[in-house]
Amino acid sequence: MPGLVASAVGILVVARTGVPVAVVVGAAVFGAGFGITQSATITLMYSRVPASGYGTVSALWNVAYDAGMGIGAVGFGTVAGLTGYPWAFVLTALLMLTALVPAWWDQTAACKQRATTRGDRAVTEEEQG
Incomplete structure (x- = not known):
């Protein structure tokens, strides 16, 4: 959860696209949160299988990661085309925070x-x- 919150906060800061320092700081906070979340999710998946299942876990995690990045990029591009980048970043952060509900x-x-x-x-x- 901390990585998710850091990522969402970073994206909200990036939404201040007219302030270069905000974009750089927001991107750094987003990156830190994203890195935490990446490590946590694969570690959690490894903890749920025996060592013999690590190859399968790695493959599934990478497929989900790459597919999520691709689908997210297409979705973000579509939203940004309709709303502009600042609002697309805000909506992305809000969407990310919905993962806190489960x-x-x-x-x-x-x-x-x-x-x-x-x-x-x-x-x-x-x-x-």
Whole structure:
């Protein structure tokens, strides 16, 4: 999540296209966030398979990465043609932030699961008296 937020913030700063320093700083922040997210996603994928599956994970990750970049570039170009670059950057940042919703949802579900598990253990301990 930190990489995603940094990337979105960087893109929002880049939206200030008339301010050269904002574009450079925003691009640097975006790049840092993007790098964090790249590393985190492939590491997460590797953690979910045995070492024998690393080749498959690498191939799938690279296909998804390249396809996402291509589809994103076409989509961004289409939006920029309709709205101009500043608004296209703002809309891109907002779209990126929608990825926080499932992350928040997963976090909430995990917290509820832990609370339920703790509650079940407490009842069991009380029953055992």
